Amino acid sequence: MAxxxxxxxxxxxxxxxxxxxxALPAILGILIFQLGPLVVSLGxxxxxxxxxxxxxxxxxxxxxxxxxxPLVLKSAVNTLYVTALGVPLQLLTAxxxxxxxxxxxxxxxxxxxxxxxxxxxxxxxxxxxxxxxxQSQWGLLNSALGLVGIQGPLWLGSEVWSKPxxxxxxxxxxxxxxxxxxxxxxxxxxxxxxxxxxxxxSRWYRFIRITLPMLSPTIFFLMVxxxxxxxxxxxxxxxxxxxxxxxxxxFYVYNLFNNAFVYFRMGYASALAWVFFILVLxxxxxxxxxxxxxxxxxxGGAE
Amino acid sequence: xxxxxxxxxxxxxxRLTIGQRLLRAWNRWIGAALRYIVLITLGVVFGFPxxxxxxxxxxxxxxxxxxxxxxxxxxxxxxxxxxxxEYLPFHLFILNTVAITALTIGGIVFSCPLAAYSxxxxxxxxxxxxxxxxxATMMLPEQVTMIPQYLLFSRMDWIDTWRPLxxxxxxxxxxxxxxLRQFFMTIPSELEDAAKIDGAGYVTTYVRIMLxxxxxxxxxxxxxTFIGSxxxxxxPLIYVNTTMKMPISLxxxxxxxxxxxxxxxxxxxxxxxxxxxxxxxFFAQRYFIQGIVLTGLKG
Numbered sequence: 330m331a332x333x334x335x336x337x338x339x340x341x342x343x344x345x346x347x348x349x350x351x352a353l354p355a356i357l358g359i360l361i362f363q364l365g366p367l368v369v370s371l372g373x374x375x376x377x378x379x380x381x382x383x384x385x386x387x388x389x390x391x392x393x394x395x396x397x398x399p400l401v402l403k404s405a406v407n408t409l410y411v412t413a414l415g416v417p418l419q420l421l422t423a424x425x426x427x428x429x430x431x432x433x434x435x436x437x438x439x440x441x442x443x444x445x446x447x448x449x450x451x452x453x454x455x456x457x458x459x460x461x462x463x464q465s466q467w468g469l470l471n472s473a474l475g476l477v478g479i480q481g482p483l484w485l486g487s488e489v490w491s492k493p494x495x496x497x498x499x500x501x502x503x504x505x506x507x508x509x510x511x512x513x514x515x516x517x518x519x520x521x522x523x524x525x526x527x528x529x530x531s532r533w534y535r536f537i538r539i540t541l542p543m544l545s546p547t548i549f550f551l552m553v554x555x556x557x558x559x560x561x562x563x564x565x566x567x568x569x570x571x572x573x574x575x576x577x578x579x580f581y582v583y584n585l586f587n588n589a590f591v592y593f594r595m596g597y598a599s600a601l602a603w604v605f606f607i608l609v610l611x612x613x614x615x616x617x618x619x620x621x622x623x624x625x626x627x628x629g630g631a632e
Numbered sequence: 633x634x635x636x637x638x639x640x641x642x643x644x645x646x647r648l649t650i651g652q653r654l655l656r657a658w659n660r661w662i663g664a665a666l667r668y669i670v671l672i673t674l675g676v677v678f679g680f681p682x683x684x685x686x687x688x689x690x691x692x693x694x695x696x697x698x699x700x701x702x703x704x705x706x707x708x709x710x711x712x713x714x715x716x717x718e719y720l721p722f723h724l725f726i727l728n729t730v731a732i733t734a735l736t737i738g739g740i741v742f743s744c745p746l747a748a749y750s751x752x753x754x755x756x757x758x759x760x761x762x763x764x765x766x767x768a769t770m771m772l773p774e775q776v777t778m779i780p781q782y783l784l785f786s787r788m789d790w791i792d793t794w795r796p797l798x799x800x801x802x803x804x805x806x807x808x809x810x811x812l813r814q815f816f817m818t819i820p821s822e823l824e825d826a827a828k829i830d831g832a833g834y835v836t837t838y839v840r841i842m843l844x845x846x847x848x849x850x851x852x853x854x855x856x857t858f859i860g861s862x863x864x865x866x867x868p869l870i871y872v873n874t875t876m877k878m879p880i881s882l883x884x885x886x887x888x889x890x891x892x893x894x895x896x897x898x899x900x901x902x903x904x905x906x907x908x909x910x911x912x913x914f915f916a917q918r919y920f921i922q923g924i925v926l927t928g929l930k931g
Contacts, residue, residue, distance in 0.1 A: 340755060340756060340757060341755070343834070344754050344755055344756065344834070345754075345755070345756040345757070347750075347754055347833075347834035347835075348750045348754030348755065348756035348759065349750075349756055351746045351747060351749060351750035351754065351834075351838070352746075352747045352750040352751065352756075352759075352762065354742075354743040354746065354747065354802060354803050354804055355743060355744075355746075355747035355766060355803065355804030355809055356747075356762060356766075357803055358743070358800065358802075358803025358804045359765065359766055359769055359803075359804070359806070361784075361803065362777065362781060362800050362803060363769040363772060363777060363806075364765075364769070365780065365784075366776070366777035366778075366779075366780035366781050366784070367772065367776060367777060367780075369780035369783070370776050370777065370779060370780050373779065373780065426674065429667060429670060429671055429674070430671075432667065436668075436671075440671050440674075440675055441921075442913075442917065443675050443678055443679050444674070444675075444678050445920075446678075446679075446682070446910065446913065447678060447681070447682075449859055449863075449909050449910075449913055449920075450906050450909065450910075451862065451863040451865075451880075451881055451884075451905050451906060451909060452863055452865060452881075453863075453865055453881045453882075453884045453885050453888075453902075453905070454685075454881075454884060454902035454903075454905040454906045455902075457884065457888055457898050457899075457901075457902045458681055458684070458685045458899065458902055459681075460892075460898075461684075461688060461895050461898070461899065462681060462684065464895075466697075466699075467696070467697045467698065467699060467701070469680075469681075469684055469701060472699055472700050472701045475699065475700070476700065501678065501681065508921065557773075561773065561775070563866065564865045564866065567865075567869075567885075568885060568888065582775055585775055586866075589778070589779050589782075590782075590869075590870055595779055595783070598779055599779050599780075602773075602775045602776045602778070602779065603776065605773065605775055605776070606772070606773055606775070606776045609773055610771065613771070
């Protein structure tokens with residue numbers, strides 16, 4: 330803290346007023362748009378509020394119901410499937426691209442731009458483009474597979490391939506993670522590699538023993554973000570498949586959205602939201618607990 | 633490295649035989665060549681969808697539904713673009729998006745550095761507790777607050793207006809406040825003290841001295857707010873119903889539900905949606921990269 334030397338001193342009245350006024354919009358914002366809704370949401374989840382009919386308090390009925398709702402189960406399994414398949418592939422893609430770009434030449438800036446551009450393409454536009462690429466009969470991907478003699482699947486039209494299709498599209502948009510990995514790579518001191526080279530360590534050995542451990546805080550950070558991002562998947566499915574075929578891309582947040590804004594089951598949807606919140610929280614905290622075992626921080630811990 | 637390393641008298645591994653040097657140069661050359669081959673291959677993989685997007689929008693139908701696919705549109709068919717505007721007023725959707733995005737950026741630029749400065753530099757009771765409270769809300773998924781927010785806005789009669797999309801921005805955003813606060817903390821306090829001695833008030837000090845100093849961070853924040861607002865889909869989907877009020881992302885989805893199978897037309901619409909973001913990226917590329925490295929945000 331910059332102000333430690335002042336902490337004992339009395340507050341300056343004008344400074345307190347200025348400080349509170351400056352922070353006031355943010356404080357109001359948190360109360361009105363975050364904490365207020367959080368409390369209201371918990372309350373709503375104990376009711377059968379649906380905008381149209383009279384509201385009753387049903388206590389834990391919504392939670393009991395969602396535990397037995399086959400669509401909730403289906404959407405949760407779909408979401409976990411996409412997360413389990415997507416996160417490793419996304420991180421691997423981003424890391425590979427970053428390793429490839431980690432060299433000091435002019436051309437790298439060009440490739441960096443090229444790989445990053447998909448990440449800022451509006452999701453709806455990207456999804457419409459991928460609908461066309463994945464189109465089973467005339468689409469680019471199946472045509473390309475056809476050239477090497479492979480009969481491509483129906484992709485978005487197939488219950489088996491619809492989720493991998495969404496993951497495939499997400500790999501195209503990994504430029505943001507790539508840039509963060511690249512920044513992490515640039516932060517690894519060169520001396521470590523030089524020392525290892527003098528000791529005769531192979532390229533692979535240097536990667537395993539220097540690059541990966543030094544990069545582990547970045548991997549951890551991106552893993553946490555990536556898991557949360559995959560659990561929230563919605564827009565891609567909404568545009569690509571509308572949750573189909575046969576609910577194979579009905580994800581948890583999609584189901585929540587349908588309940589809230591299509592069927593207006595606000596009470597039930599609030600219960601869904603709270604379960605989601607608690608699960609995301611537990612999953613994130615668990616990752617932080619496990620992080621001690623594999624994330625290497627330079628300060629404080631030598632091998 | 634199988635060649636003998638031992639008899640390099642005195643100088644350790646520094647002195648190499650000509651053979652070893654040649655081998656190293658060769659290895660390095662092969663390494664660089666391989667790297668470029670992979671870079672270019674992946675460049676095609678990542679870039680080709682964009683090429684496909686634009687060329688599909690310029691193809692006549694007989695070149696669209698053929699196997700193997702046609703790489704170069706011939707003849708070039710421009711008519712998909714004027715046709716878009718016959719169906720829906722896309723220029724209006726872009727103007728709507730620009731307006732919503734500008735109002736959102738205005739709100740973020742007003743509220744976030746102001747609060748960040750207060751949390752970083754001004755001393756008031758319970759300041760750090762309040763700041764921690766704001767940080768804690770970053771853990772809160774929007775899915776939890778979405779329903780009560782909708783009920784709040786509907787009670788205020790704001791449904792089917794732009795207000796739910798931009799008004800919250802004027803009340804701060806936890807992550808940007810956190811980011812800017814970190815930035816304010818690195819600025820030496822001598823500058824502020826000097827302003828105080830000159831008799832400047834808190835508002836003057838903030839606007840004249842402090843705000844210009846956090847410009848790099850603020851620019852990054854603006855760029856990300858732009859992308860976030862331009863690409864926002866869930867918000868408009870929930871709040872905007874009237875076609876004429878829609879931002880481009882939602883209008884594109886509406887258009888898709890009407891013309892899904894007309895791929896040429898759909899690609900033209902998607903191209904129009906994507907171009908402004910890509911243009912901004914090329915103009916502000918430096919700030920993007922800087923912003924990502926600074927914030928760990930992915931865009």
